[in-house]
Amino acid sequence: MLEISNLRVTHGPIEAVHGIDISVPAGTCVALLGANGAGKTSTLSAITGTAKSTGTIRLEGEDISALPVEARVKRGIALSPEGRRVFYNLSVRENLVMGAAIRKDKAAIAEEVDHWFTRFPILGERRDQPAGTLSGGEQQMLAIARALMSRPRILLLDEPSLGLAPQIVERIFEMIRELRSQGVTILLVEQNATAAIGLSDHVYVLNNGLVSSQGRAADYGNGAELMDQITGVHG
Amino acid sequence: MDYAIQQILNALSFGAEYALIALGLAIVFSIMGLVNFAHGEVIAFGGYSMVIIGTVLTGNPFILMGAVLIACVLVSVLLERVAFRTVRKADLTTGLLTAFGVSIILQNAFLLLGSPRPIPATQFIFLDRTVLVGSIQVSSLQIYETVATALAIVALMIFLRRSTLGLAMRAAALDFEMVRLCGLRANRVIATAFAVSGLLAGLACIFIMARRGAVSPHMGFDPVLTAFVACVIGGFGSLPGAVLGGFLLGAVEVGVLVLLPQSYGSLAHAAVFALVALILVWRPDGILSPAKEKGDKI
Amino acid sequence: MNPSQRRGLLGSALLSLLVLLIVGAYYLWGETWQARVLYATFVNLLVVIGLQVFTGNANLTNFSHAAFMGIAAYAAAICVTPVAMKAISLPDAPWGLNAFELGPWTSALVALGITGGLGLLTGVFVARLTGVGVTIVSIAILVIVHSIFLHRTDIFKGNQALFGIPKVLDLPQITALVIIAIFAARWFRESRFGLQLRACADDEIGARAMGVNVFRTRLIAWVLGTLFFAVAGIAYAFFLGTISARPFYFNFVFLTVAMLILGGLRSVSGAVFGTLLISIGLETIRWLETGPQIAGLKLPQMLGLSGLMLGVVIVAVMALLPSGLMGNLEIEDLLRRRKRAETPEPR
Numbered sequence: 025m026l027e028i029s030n031l032r033v034t035h036g037p038i039e040a041v042h043g044i045d046i047s048v049p050a051g052t053c054v055a056l057l058g059a060n061g062a063g064k065t066s067t068l069s070a071i072t073g074t075a076k077s078t079g080t081i082r083l084e085g086e087d088i089s090a091l092p093v094e095a096r097v098k099r100g101i102a103l104s105p106e107g108r109r110v111f112y113n114l115s116v117r118e119n120l121v122m123g124a125a126i127r128k129d130k131a132a133i134a135e136e137v138d139h140w141f142t143r144f145p146i147l148g149e150r151r152d153q154p155a156g157t158l159s160g161g162e163q164q165m166l167a168i169a170r171a172l173m174s175r176p177r178i179l180l181l182d183e184p185s186l187g188l189a190p191q192i193v194e195r196i197f198e199m200i201r202e203l204r205s206q207g208v209t210i211l212l213v214e215q216n217a218t219a220a221i222g223l224s225d226h227v228y229v230l231n232n233g234l235v236s237s238q239g240r241a242a243d244y245g246n247g248a249e250l251m252d253q254i255t256g257v258h259g
Numbered sequence: 260m261d262y263a264i265q266q267i268l269n270a271l272s273f274g275a276e277y278a279l280i281a282l283g284l285a286i287v288f289s290i291m292g293l294v295n296f297a298h299g300e301v302i303a304f305g306g307y308s309m310v311i312i313g314t315v316l317t318g319n320p321f322i323l324m325g326a327v328l329i330a331c332v333l334v335s336v337l338l339e340r341v342a343f344r345t346v347r348k349a350d351l352t353t354g355l356l357t358a359f360g361v362s363i364i365l366q367n368a369f370l371l372l373g374s375p376r377p378i379p380a381t382q383f384i385f386l387d388r389t390v391l392v393g394s395i396q397v398s399s400l401q402i403y404e405t406v407a408t409a410l411a412i413v414a415l416m417i418f419l420r421r422s423t424l425g426l427a428m429r430a431a432a433l434d435f436e437m438v439r440l441c442g443l444r445a446n447r448v449i450a451t452a453f454a455v456s457g458l459l460a461g462l463a464c465i466f467i468m469a470r471r472g473a474v475s476p477h478m479g480f481d482p483v484l485t486a487f488v489a490c491v492i493g494g495f496g497s498l499p500g501a502v503l504g505g506f507l508l509g510a511v512e513v514g515v516l517v518l519l520p521q522s523y524g525s526l527a528h529a530a531v532f533a534l535v536a537l538i539l540v541w542r543p544d545g546i547l548s549p550a551k552e553k554g555d556k557i
Numbered sequence: 558m559n560p561s562q563r564r565g566l567l568g569s570a571l572l573s574l575l576v577l578l579i580v581g582a583y584y585l586w587g588e589t590w591q592a593r594v595l596y597a598t599f600v601n602l603l604v605v606i607g608l609q610v611f612t613g614n615a616n617l618t619n620f621s622h623a624a625f626m627g628i629a630a631y632a633a634a635i636c637v638t639p640v641a642m643k644a645i646s647l648p649d650a651p652w653g654l655n656a657f658e659l660g661p662w663t664s665a666l667v668a669l670g671i672t673g674g675l676g677l678l679t680g681v682f683v684a685r686l687t688g689v690g691v692t693i694v695s696i697a698i699l700v701i702v703h704s705i706f707l708h709r710t711d712i713f714k715g716n717q718a719l720f721g722i723p724k725v726l727d728l729p730q731i732t733a734l735v736i737i738a739i740f741a742a743r744w745f746r747e748s749r750f751g752l753q754l755r756a757c758a759d760d761e762i763g764a765r766a767m768g769v770n771v772f773r774t775r776l777i778a779w780v781l782g783t784l785f786f787a788v789a790g791i792a793y794a795f796f797l798g799t800i801s802a803r804p805f806y807f808n809f810v811f812l813t814v815a816m817l818i819l820g821g822l823r824s825v826s827g828a829v830f831g832t833l834l835i836s837i838g839l840e841t842i843r844w845l846e847t848g849p850q851i852a853g854l855k856l857p858q859m860l861g862l863s864g865l866m867l868g869v870v871i872v873a874v875m876a877l878l879p880s881g882l883m884g885n886l887e888i889e890d891l892l893r894r895r896k897r898a899e900t901p902e903p904r
Contacts, residue, residue, distance in 0.1 A: 092444075094445070113429060113433055170441075351688060355618065357876065366861075488697075536698070
């Protein structure tokens with residue numbers, strides 16, 4: 025589905041990612057793990073087109089690395105960004121409609137919005153309230169739902185657990201697990217290595233802008249070792 | 260009593276004009292952080308188009324109204340394309356100075372190609388008649404103006420709530436990159452903002468022309484300066500704030516004219532600006548400023 | 558004196574030399590009418606250097622300079638004009654304004670005092686604001702002052718001319734003023750306050766964290782700037798003999814702001830170069846505007862051409878050269894670069 029080769033990402037004069045290869049096969053969940061500043065978010069920004077990069081990014085064989093942000097979304101890339109970035113001043117329903125901005129099928133969109141409201145009743149209850157009034161966890165669900173409203177081929181999730189209470193994190197991961205079982209292709213960026221490994225088929229570990237190790241998720245055990253490596257905490 | 264109603268209607272129609280122009284400024288500002296001082300020259304351009312089309316093609320006022328609206332939309336979108344796109348990512352001051360530069364260019368182009376003296380264009384004057392409502396004499400133009408502004412605001416609200424582009428414009432005020440990540444082209448959203456802003460300018464142009472019956476190169480500058488103040492009072496970038504600020508200014512201006520002796524009439528402008536300076540010192544972000552996001556990672 | 562101020566002396570001396578060269582050229586080859594043009598250019602130069610002090614260092618756009626210049630011009634004019642003349646030009650003036658006269662020096666000091674006082678008063682408000690708020694309040698000051706000029710015709714004559722002001726200054730004196738202004742602005746730029754202001758412009762929170770009193774530094778720069786505008790206003794009134802409200806409004810504001818941003822608002826040298834370049838350009842265009850004959854061809858009269866070009870300069874500079882011709886550089890930096898470029902690098 026998504027093939028990245030020799031990707032270098034720059035922010036102004038600074039190069040954050042120094043040439044990495046990542047492959048996300050269709051229907052799988054791939055985790056991109058690493059410490060703060062390892063280049064995870066930069067990699068996602070390069071895939072969505074919001075950061076400058078060199079190298080090739082192929083989506084189902086088509087090179088999309090020269091396309092602008094919007095065109096990549098139309099080709100099937102959707103991002104649930106770090107920090108959620110729901111539109112605070114828009115209602116919950118309007119946020120979901122914005123997610124489907126590239127689609128024309130009004131009826132199907134309305135149906136899907138309703139689907140999310142039954143799937144997450146808390147969002148349904150607050151459908152006409154500004155999204156800014158939601159709690160962090162609810163905003164995260166909304167951000168993921170918004171990303172899915174464009175019916176993407178691949179879903180990019182950037183730190184969905186960041187800053188959330190443990191029970192809420194569990195619910196978010198539950199949601200991701202469910203998506204995976206429905207066959208959604210996912211590239212998951214996380215610092216919570218243990219949880220991410222449990223969800224994924226394949227794991228890449230980023231370190232200072234390079235892939236320091238990769239392999240089948242099962243090979244990383246419960247991820248405790250990796251967690252130590254990423255966080256620097258030795259338990 | 261009659262006097263009071265006349266003055267209220269006065270305030271409403273003044274306020275309506277300011278609100279229309281202020282909305283045009285606020286829409287563009289909310290999306291790309293540009294204080295578009297060239298908005299006044301969009302209005303003046305509408306006036307000049309009316310003169311040209313009125314003499315060359317047809318004097319039919321209703322066709323002319325349509326032409327004014329179209330001309331304002333076109334020139335507004337064109338200005339974005341040729342002048343403001345290059346400074347889209349620049350800071351506020353750069354944008355502000357660019358807008359002033361564009362405004363000067365257009366004013367002097369009108370001067371160069373037209374005339375420094377007002378050119379008459381009286382096709383819309385018929386809108387301004389004295390009518391009797393009950394026993395009160397009022398100006399029909401003031402009623403049209405108030406009603407048309409109210410309708411325009413309602414239409415704008417529907418557009419901003421119901422259409423995808425409208426939603427995108429509201430969302431873009433908060434997080435433009437996220438709007439692009441939803442698959443909407445930045446150029447399209449911004450062009451729409453300028454088109455809407457131009458449409459509102461066109462509407463204002465029709466009423467200004469109905470009142471003045473003539474165009475001059477600088478006719479747009481003062482109304483936009485006042486509308487700018489309205490935006491500041493309401494909180495820059497806030498659309499309800501722009502409307503509120505516009506009507507508030509209309510009320511203040513009429514209030515100054517009514518309450519102060521006649522000889523102070525020329526100070527109405529000064530009073531309005533003193534008000535805005537005080538409000539800014541009291542609340543630097545305006546009365547109805549949109550909630551600010553704190554730049555935290557979480 | 559710190560090392561950058563010492564280097565500033567060199568730069569100021571170079572700029573002064575440039576100014577003196579221009580004046581010298583006028584005395585050698587110029588025609589009499591050009592004295593007026595040169596004088597006007599130097600008045601503009603005083604204003605633009607004054608703008609550099611606040612707008613340039615703090616990077617906050619100020620549009621009120623024309624108002625302060627006008628206040629000083631009127632104050633000085635009303636003080637210095639002889640009573641006999643004021644009986645004709647200001648017959649209805651209240652508070653005995655037409656019943657006294659002062660010497661030129663005292664008049665200038667009174668005008669400086671009034672303008673500086675108003676600068677301090679407005680500065681207390683302005684220095685609290687940030688970003689576009691400063692610009693808006695400065696526009697408000699401009700509009701309010703202009704409305705008062707137009708409203709109180711008994712004192713200011715509005716758009717009519719207030720005439721009969723004795724001619725006190727001429728080219729040599731304003732040349733001296735310009736040179737003093739260049740040294741003062743450069744000295745301020747390199748001083749502790751100037752450095753702090755520039756630091757705030759780049760990162761206000763960072764500067765605050767380093768212990769910079771943002772309010773105080775901004776206030777000092779604002780008041781200092783108004784004093785420059787006051788000197789320019791006084792010099793204007795003391796040369797022309799008549800003043801009216803019209804020149805102290807938006808057109809003049811745009812003209813001087815264009816001069817500042819063309820040169821690059823962060824540097825005093827930029828202010829000087831921008832002013833000279835635009836002045837030369839405008840004189841050429843004004844000549845074209847009158848519809849001159851070139852090689853037997855009568856060009857049409859083109860009113861508005863100068864304004865058009867001014868707008869084009871502003872838009873082009875903002876789009877293509879946002880930090881102006883000089884950017885952060887001063888004149889002596891240019892010379893040094895040249896020197897460095899001339900010495901061949903060892904390979």
